[in-house]
Amino acid sequence: MKDYARKFYKSAAWRKCRDAYFLSQHGLCERCSDPGLIVHHKIYISPENINDPSITLNPKNLELLCQTCHNQEHHGKSEVVRNGLRFDENGNLISI
Template structure:
């Protein structure tokens, strides 16, 4: 099982474009991210709407960074989310150039048991 840190490194290296990688490592982004988390009390805003208290570990751009780079650091465009809600917000595989999942079939092993009853 790979750690979250390894997954983040893989995403940064192979999935994320170099421009946004530099942006997400910048001091300006870190400052804006912390401001959004403080504003939202470090709680996932989607979970709060469902009356659940979940710590936020992501800050989401409401209007995507790739489409609206001028809103990258605007606090009103940032939303604190938990990892699960952030993944739901971005959709599943197949969006934003991600690989489409391969259909898998379940394998069943059929065995005939002993018909004798003890």
């Protein structure tokens, strides 16, 4: 987690928003319908928008994702995440 976001993600406002959004999606990933795990910001949080609740706490900017779909969102199909490792098309970490 980025240092600038740490305080936000520990805030009561985020926890309340995250939990309400999770329930509104019945706990299911919005992309594949597997059990959801991560409430993801469609517009990524940045130092410039971290204090803008229309970005950080807006349900229209949120998406419930499972770990695999979240990995695909952030790491794509072929991005090398560590020397000799990348995510495959299913979001699984594989050796290359």
